[in-house]
Amino acid sequence: MSKNYIKYPIAFHKQSEKLIGISDVTDENKTELICLECKENFVAVRKHQTPHFKHKPNSKCKGNVETYIHWITKEVFKEIKEIELPEIFIHNLTENQREKFNNQVNLLIKHNVPENLQIKFRKNLKKNISESGIFQIEKIETEKEYKTTIGNVRIDIVITINNQEVFIEPFFSNQIDDFKRRKLILLERPTLAIDLLTFIDRFDYQYNLENLKDYLISKKGKNWISNRERKIEKYRLEYINYVSEEIKRQHNDFKLNNLKLKKITELESEINVLEKKIRPTKDKIWKLKHEISEIKNELGIRDYEF
Structure with missing residues (x-):
């Protein structure tokens, strides 16, 4: 957010009781433009890089950016259809x-x-x-x-x-x-x-x-x-x-999902059956490898891994 923000781009015109933007200010209406917060007259700064309204010096307005945008919003709503x-x-x-x-x-x-x-x-x-x-x-x-x-x-x-x-x-x-x-x-x-x-x-x-x-x-x-x-x-x-x-x-997707889950269960069951069948063989292989390892240790034979 820019430090040089414009706090007052809009004023209230007393005679017409409508909001007026800084670009719509004329010599005829500029003296009737006020701040709704304090009811003081605004000064229209038109010959500026970013034209805007401001309070007169020594203004006693206690409003701020928040109260200002609030009252503008309420006034704008009066014109919304x-x-x-x-x-x-x-x-x-x-x-x-x-x-x-x-x-x-x-x-x-x-x-x-x-x-x-x-x-x-x-x-x-x-x-x-x-x-x-x-x-x-x-x-x-x-x-x-x-x-x-x-x-x-x-x-x-x-x-x-x-x-x-x-x-x-x-x-x-x-x-x-x-x-x-x-x-x-x-x-x-x-x-x-x-x-x-x-x-x-x-x-x-x-x-x-x-x-x-x-x-x-x-x-x-x-x-x-x-x-x-x-x-x-x-x-x-x-x-x-x-x-x-x-x-x-998504019923068909759910149905297909259930079929796939059922297939997974069937395959897992088949794997369990096969594992039970080969478990004795795997155990025997492990025992034989262990026996070979013990004999090698007795003979001082070492297995090297590169």
Whole structure:
């Protein structure tokens, strides 16, 4: 990451209540551009190798890069009409969901897949239980507070898709802590975390509104924190059916594997029979060699190996 990073490539225009990138600043709108953190006017530095906004000297703004990218993200979301929601992976499930899921899958594999193929079969199964998809956003709210049995929780962004709320929690350096995660699980809403640090690292702080909007719309940097129990149950049943179909599809391979294992057993059995037959001869040969060695020692004859 460059030491000379641009902290403020985007400002908020008071009159239009919209974000404006440094490349869109004009003599007409430059006096209406503010920092949403402190509400102070930004100075647009346009005649610069890397144009940017900055606070005036002696600014009292207590914001930082993290709070800045957070409020920009929330403002950008107000203009987004659709979003790509990522797959739900097995590792996205809660501990209880994952335990129930794995127990059922492992039981199915144990009873239907040859033991020597179980590790390979399990490794080749898909790791997601749902597919990604693009959805229309019907409504967007920010900084919305909810009550739970263990305390209130404020959600950064709440979008409505198909009449159902989806929580979105952007993070920079501090991810969602366990206590907040417990509250989110209690609320039974699909919750996505968005990694803003990855975005910043990619553009080295020299990003624009279009870059950020594209990132927020895509499934990049998104990770499921929790989901509705009913939805997870639906996906669990679908995944079990998928595993069953994979077992059926590989049935001939399993059958051939069993035939080969049977052949190995037969050959090993035949070898055992032959070894029993030749064991007396091998023992007699060993005794004769030992007797020859003793006689040679008595005669002072040494065997040399080169």
